[in-house]
Amino acid sequence: AQKVxxxxxxxxxxxxxxxxxxxxxxxRDTTYYLFWYKQPPSGELVFLIRRNSFDEQNEIxxxxxxxxxxxTSSFNFTITASQVVDSAVYFCALxxxxxxxxxxxxGTGTRLQVxx
Amino acid sequence: DVxxxxxxxxxxxxxxEKVFLECVQDMDHENMFWxxxxxxxxxxxxxxxxxxxxxxxxxxxxxYSVSREKKERFSLILESASTNQTSMYLCASSLLxxxxxxxxxxxxxxxxxx
Numbered sequence: 001a002q003k004v005x006x007x008x009x010x011x012x013x014x015x016x017x018x019x020x021x022x023x024x025x026x027x028r029d030t031t032y033y034l035f036w037y038k039q040p041p042s043g044e045l046v047f048l049i050r051r052n053s054f055d056e057q058n059e060i061x062x063x064x065x066x067x068x069x070x071x072t073s074s075f076n077f078t079i080t081a082s083q084v085v086d087s088a089v090y091f092c093a094l095x096x097x098x099x100x101x102x103x104x105x106x107g108t109g110t111r112l113q114v115x116x
Numbered sequence: 117d118v119x120x121x122x123x124x125x126x127x128x129x130x131x132x133e134k135v136f137l138e139c140v141q142d143m144d145h146e147n148m149f150w151x152x153x154x155x156x157x158x159x160x161x162x163x164x165x166x167x168x169x170x171x172x173x174x175x176x177x178x179x180y181s182v183s184r185e186k187k188e189r190f191s192l193i194l195e196s197a198s199t200n201q202t203s204m205y206l207c208a209s210s211l212l213x214x215x216x217x218x219x220x221x222x223x224x225x226x227x228x229x230x
Binding site: 035042043044045091095103106107109 | 147158
């Protein structure tokens with residue numbers, strides 16, 4: 001069965017600190033997709049990144065970077081020089097292709113609090 | 117801008133009431149999903165639909181049903197609301213096809229059952 005573990009329930013940092021959010025997944029599929037979503041206080045989950053299992057290149061987008069390591073089944077997310085606007089709940093998710101529609105299995109989320 | 121719209125942002129209902137949560141998407145997506153979000157439990161799949169009038173149970177379907185009469189609309193029904201159904205409900209949609217580009221989410225409906 002698919003499983004996503006986000007062991008960090010809550011992280012608090014001071015603005016400008018770097019922070020890494022951990023994500024570990026379990027799957028028996030050889031082809032799968034990993035995602036990160038951000039949920040700000042407004043409630044809507046916002047897509048951040050999609051990575052397929054064949055692409056282990058790290059990705060950087062501005063202050064955000066992602067480290068995908070198949071050997072350890074991890075897909076960690078780092079925010080460099082954090083800002084107050086980064087305060088949100090972040091979800092890691094794994095695609096589940098079984099059945100009639102591709103679904104997402106989510107982790108329990110990590111709440112990030114960035115203070116001045 | 118493409119959208120998934122949930123009809124209510126906040127809802128308060130009484131125990132035993134029949135509750136309808138509505139979700140509409142304008143992206144012509146085949147797949148639609150209902151999740152509930154609870155602290156410490158993340159998002160859990162209630163039901164999903166891959167086509168009009170087609171539906172499948174997710175991980176926690178008990179106490180819920182769904183309806184999809186039109187492609188753009190997916191309704192979640194609480195047959196007899198109970199206090200343990202107090203939660204944030206999130207609707208999402210996705211495209212059918214090769215590859216998987218994830219979901220587009222609505223803003224959520226925070227339901228309180230009293």
